Amino acid sequence: MAVKTLTIDDQLISAREEQTVLEAAREAGISIPTLCELHGLGDIGACRLCLVEVTGIAKLQPACTTRVAEGMVVVTNSQRLQNYRRMIVELLFAERNHICAVCVANGHCELQDLGLAVGMDHVRYEYLSPQCQVDLSHERFGVDHNRCVLCMRCVRACDEIEGAHTWDVMGRGTASRVITDLKQPWGESQSCTSCGKCVLACPTGAIFRRGSTVSEMERDRWQLDFIVTAREKKQWII
Amino acid sequence: MELPELHQIAEKERASQKPIRLRICVAAGCQSSGSLAVKKKLEDTVKEAGLSDKVQVVGVGCLKMCSQGPLVQADPTQTLYAKVDETQAAGLVGAVNGGHCHCATVDPNDPFLAHQFSIVLENSGLIDPERIESYIAAEGYEGLYHVLREKTPTEIVETVIKSGLRGRGGAGYPTGLKWALVAKMQSPRKFVVCNADEGDPGAFMDRSVLESDPHRILEGMAIAGYAIGATQGYIYVRGEYPLAIKRLQGAIRQAKRLGMLGGHIFESPFDFNIDLRIGAGAFVCGEETALMASIEGRRGQPRPRPPFPAESGLWGQPTLINNVETFANIPTLIRKGADWFSAIGTEKSKGTKVFALAGKITNTGLIEVPMGTTLRRIVEEMGGGVENGGTVKAVQTGGPSGGCIPADKLDTPVDYESLAAIGSIMGSGGMIVMDQSTNMVDVARFFMEFCMDESCGKCAPCRAGTVQMYRLLSKIREGRGTQQDIDMLNGLCDLLRNTSLCGLGQTAPNPTLSTLRYFRHEYEQLLTDSTVNGQLPKHPANTT
Numbered sequence A: 001m002a003v004k005t006l007t008i009d010d011q012l013i014s015a016r017e018e019q020t021v022l023e024a025a026r027e028a029g030i031s032i033p034t035l036c037e038l039h040g041l042g043d044i045g046a047c048r049l050c051l052v053e054v055t056g057i058a059k060l061q062p063a064c065t066t067r068v069a070e071g072m073v074v075v076t077n078s079q080r081l082q083n084y085r086r087m088i089v090e091l092l093f094a095e096r097n098h099i100c101a102v103c104v105a106n107g108h109c110e111l112q113d114l115g116l117a118v119g120m121d122h123v124r125y126e127y128l129s130p131q132c133q134v135d136l137s138h139e140r141f142g143v144d145h146n147r148c149v150l151c152m153r154c155v156r157a158c159d160e161i162e163g164a165h166t167w168d169v170m171g172r173g174t175a176s177r178v179i180t181d182l183k184q185p186w187g188e189s190q191s192c193t194s195c196g197k198c199v200l201a202c203p204t205g206a207i208f209r210r211g212s213t214v215s216e217m218e219r220d221r222w223q224l225d226f227i228v229t230a231r232e233k234k235q236w237i238i
Numbered sequence B: 001m002e003l004p005e006l007h008q009i010a011e012k013e014r015a016s017q018k019p020i021r022l023r024i025c026v027a028a029g030c031q032s033s034g035s036l037a038v039k040k041k042l043e044d045t046v047k048e049a050g051l052s053d054k055v056q057v058v059g060v061g062c063l064k065m066c067s068q069g070p071l072v073q074a075d076p077t078q079t080l081y082a083k084v085d086e087t088q089a090a091g092l093v094g095a096v097n098g099g100h101c102h103c104a105t106v107d108p109n110d111p112f113l114a115h116q117f118s119i120v121l122e123n124s125g126l127i128d129p130e131r132i133e134s135y136i137a138a139e140g141y142e143g144l145y146h147v148l149r150e151k152t153p154t155e156i157v158e159t160v161i162k163s164g165l166r167g168r169g170g171a172g173y174p175t176g177l178k179w180a181l182v183a184k185m186q187s188p189r190k191f192v193v194c195n196a197d198e199g200d201p202g203a204f205m206d207r208s209v210l211e212s213d214p215h216r217i218l219e220g221m222a223i224a225g226y227a228i229g230a231t232q233g234y235i236y237v238r239g240e241y242p243l244a245i246k247r248l249q250g251a252i253r254q255a256k257r258l259g260m261l262g263g264h265i266f267e268s269p270f271d272f273n274i275d276l277r278i279g280a281g282a283f284v285c286g287e288e289t290a291l292m293a294s295i296e297g298r299r300g301q302p303r304p305r306p307p308f309p310a311e312s313g314l315w316g317q318p319t320l321i322n323n324v325e326t327f328a329n330i331p332t333l334i335r336k337g338a339d340w341f342s343a344i345g346t347e348k349s350k351g352t353k354v355f356a357l358a359g360k361i362t363n364t365g366l367i368e369v370p371m372g373t374t375l376r377r378i379v380e381e382m383g384g385g386v387e388n389g390g391t392v393k394a395v396q397t398g399g400p401s402g403g404c405i406p407a408d409k410l411d412t413p414v415d416y417e418s419l420a421a422i423g424s425i426m427g428s429g430g431m432i433v434m435d436q437s438t439n440m441v442d443v444a445r446f447f448m449e450f451c452m453d454e455s456c457g458k459c460a461p462c463r464a465g466t467v468q469m470y471r472l473l474s475k476i477r478e479g480r481g482t483q484q485d486i487d488m489l490n491g492l493c494d495l496l497r498n499t500s501l502c503g504l505g506q507t508a509p510n511p512t513l514s515t516l517r518y519f520r521h522e523y524e525q526l527l528t529d530s531t532v533n534g535q536l537p538k539h540p541a542n543t544t
């Protein structure tokens, strides 16, 4: 096992060669805001919240997809990064209809947590207030596109862990939507095994168990990581 | 096939040419103004007049002055006839046979033609793009022959490095270095990809090359394949270019038949095949990682780099991806040598660049000029300035990723660094000329709308940011904006540039930033808290 030594926020850290900056930082107790990243799923660097400054590289790098390197110097929390993160979270809140007071995930929502973490006291951008569908055709689960942040966790959980690839994305730009099969109603999807992994993965109230009411939607996210570890390492540890 | 056989094909082709030739453009531009019907009429006229032994009508690629189409050029006089219609066919055939006609002609000394320097377009308008023999008669595939039989892959890579050629797809990355990177990778399977997705609004350079001289791309790709050690190539061409697709399909078939593609090319141990992949109209699929995802059959969305395609590209294998025009330079560069090539252009930008001139300009069409030519020469001399005697306000280069260059910067030479220094980019070669009637906030809004619609939706800043920026620009344009909105716009420009995942989002702010930089007063005039001349804002209806 090769070890790399690097500096994150003035802290000297040693990490395993295959680790990402995000993993190394977390192990050292340094928290970096994330949204699309979820332990157990492949990283795609999409939400851009985990961007960090790396000395010697002009562009900001996503901590979730950047491997550690010997002698790397990383800053995770400069004023500039804080500003960008707050802007991104505000943009997400303005993009769809995130009305916490009536949301099943209220109090257990990663977007809500991010709002607090980045110090968002109000949204400077115009609310786009799109008219989004709610698909309640599946007998156990529902998807409310008003709450979706397009992190693509459901797509990856279904593809990488369950292997069904029921979910994908259609459309472009802000009109993008996660879909089941070829945009069939979820309940009519032929490939869906109703395993519920997408429900575990969703960071907001977009994918939920039917019957949950405001604030009731809690998830055992660790289960995804548990399955992956079990499958890959034959270790069943919680 | 051996060299004498190749020469035989060329000889036979030249011998079959009639003393008088009428070359008529059958690329998409002239086809849209009816050149196919004119061609038919010319052929019929020649036959009826019993001149078939003497006069030949040939369909060729772009004759460059697209606004004057259908264009016909006569050999050996080189007279270029403009806006030829069917009724003029008889007169034209008479004229080349010693008579007179009243067809409009273009002066061969017209600066539009006189200042051109052709490498990429050297065969365009001269050869029949649908016949491989015509390309061979223009020394086509000879470069490939010599490469495969006499050169090592390393020598080829070194030649390309030495030539100073840089990528023509926009970013200007040194082509030789890219080739060297892929060549160095240890992998049994490598790929060559030609990026023919050309998505910038107003751009038609790559399309013209593909329609006018498709074999040049095949030869360039095969040379690249040999240099880097790949046996399979893909051309990713957008579905909106049916003629280019048809000609490429035909060219690949012909090249396979004669053994310039396939197994043991020119009796060498080198195998190389090329297949087409058709894009479905997403601008972002021109971005290299999205393009490769699309070839693999996945949703065309970019992914973070590294790893770069050179290391992990198609199906995880080392992949060389270059633009159409980049590959189009290769056969000539190899034939004439690195020293010849690097003598053209400026210190850091070698060779020529093809531009598609469009907008409010007298001569729209295709030009190829040495790097370092000034914008003034291109726009005012070659382009003939603004149509109907107006004056230039700005020139837009680089499409949605580029910027607006104000008229007082027209003496800037076109090379990668100079254009970047004034807030635009070389881009792939779209050049849109704007006159005084153009509102620059409109221009910024147009390109922002384009980016908003074409954002792939993967990363949050670009997806959710472009729509906000578009709204802010609309608000300002409609006379409802304030100084605070401009600040907000600037903030979002900074955010997208620095945090977006791919080039689309990173460069989407450029048209806005460059118009804010050079035409800020046009924004401020429209603000409700405008301080320009202490005037109240004009109602938008009065400003257009």
Ligand SMILES: Cc1cc2nc3c(=O)[nH]c(=O)nc-3n(C[C@H](O)[C@H](O)[C@H](O)COP(=O)(O)O)c2cc1C
Residues within 6 Å of the ligand: B166, B167, B168, B169, B170, B171, B172, B173, B175, B195, B196, B197, B198, B199, B200, B283, B284, B285, B286, B287, B288, B289, B321, B322, B323, B324, B326, B428, B502, B503, B504
């Ligand atoms: C949004 C976006 C669109 C692009 N579109 C094109 C295109 O249409 N054609 C092209 O050659 N390169 C395009 N590129 C650049 C490619 O990613 C890549 O850099 C290029 O094909 C490399 O070729 P070159 O080195 O020969 O320039 C685009 C890049 C971005 C970010």
Ligand code: SF4
Residues within 6 Å of the ligand: B284, B301, B302, B454, B455, B456, B457, B458, B459, B460, B462, B463, B500, B501, B502, B503, B504, B505, B506
């Ligand atoms: S910058 Fe825009 S186009 Fe590029 S990955 Fe992000 S959303 Fe997609």
Ligand code: FES
Residues within 6 Å of the ligand: A033, A034, A035, A036, A037, A044, A045, A046, A047, A048, A049, A050, A051, A062, A063, A064, A065
């Ligand atoms: S967590 Fe790294 S980009 Fe989303």
